[in-house]
Amino acid sequence: MNELIWKRKDLLGLEDLSREEIEFILSTAESFKEVSSREIKKVPALRGKTVVNLFYEPSTRTRVSFEVAAKRLSADVINIATETSSVKKGETLIDTGRNIEALKADIIVMRHNYSGAAAMLARHVNLSVVNAGDGWHEHPTQALLDIFTLKEKLGKIEGIKVSIIGDIAHSRVARSNIWGLTKLGAKVTVCAPKMLIPPGIEEMGAQVTDDVDEALHNADAVNVLRMQFERDESNAFPQQLEYFKNYGITEERLEKAKKNIVIMHPGPINRGIEMSSEVADGANSVILEQVTNGIAVRMSVLFLVAQANEHIKKDETAD
């Protein structure tokens, strides 16, 4: 019998994954992309399964993307926003998880403001946990869809140069992208004002610069991160206009970059802060394609963790 390539009941981050596992998610996602181009955008692969979106932080695009992905696989979807749930009454994360398990749900998609929350939940429940962002730690499906989009645009990941520009310190998107891209052989540069570069980022395999023109020079792609002003409690952030002047991606800056450089942004965009409107809407921008690809990647992840968990349960009953 073939070796199983994907054996994990959870997707918690890209740091733990092998290159083969990441490539398997991406190749499965390629097949799922076609489903969304059909007139009837639905396949029966997760019929009878229940996916619970458990969001401790506000999110529209990630939650909607997971919801669309689950529904295109014929799963039932329940959304729990914690502002209106028993979490307000003091229920712990593990109790919430066990209650969802008692409802016989199959997958929890969770966003949480604490790093490591998804991993802790996954240890305490038998159902599958998909990390939709935990604190500053990881946001694996965002990085997977970024990499998927890059592969589609550039044909490969091995050897390409990707610069991640913006608030690296507070960014789980940056961390997941660095893990994923370096495992697949890309060269990653991170670029931000010095105070927004976390210590130890070089050990993850990324080059560091605070010069945006240097980051753009020779890059095949840039991933421009959102300035998360809502997270800035210490007022360490530069003023918005000052940031745009020094780090904002403009057509003028791009004149010195590669002509066909790929411009990505995980959304939502602060126009006129991280990049100009002309760049966001320009020919090099793949921002809306990222949204479309996000559905295929999340379908792939939901399908693979559900399959793996079925195998784990079957093996347990066989023992």
Next chain:
Amino acid sequence: MKEKAKILDSEALNRSLMRIAHEILEKNKGTAELCLIGIRNRGVYLAQRLAECIKKIEGQDVPVGALDITLYRDDLTMISQQPVVHKTEISFGIDDKFVILVDDVLYTGRTIRAALDALIDFGRPKAIQLAVLVDRGHRELPVRADFVGKNIPTAKNETVEVRLKETDGQDEVVIVSKDE
């Protein structure tokens, strides 16, 4: 695994495909509104070859598509191998078409059940007909092929292996027995 018998060699396989092509044209009175959709993996190559045969006979091109049925299987949770999802590529509409569904081996009929469900999601064909290279019996569902290359009575502990140049380097059909 032991190879028991060679059922078709390269020439016999190609003769079977040519005969099926003639039968498809006879039954559908030509190539109007005709299309071929192969089931991944080997059904796709067989569909392409049938299209070549039809071109030789009628001089007409017939559209060929590829269908992956993994997401429609009824045994997704039972198989111990990793289900690998491949691409479905049907670049033409199938509404009001005569669709010839092509597969290598017809066995329990479950693959065809899944393929029919998948096809219906793409549109409403005028008719779906089934062409297989080998019918080995042991049906578990009420499924019947319209065009058969060869009927091969088999035991359940045997497997029919269709090998094609495109996937296996040579054309042949053999019976393999699992037990010594």
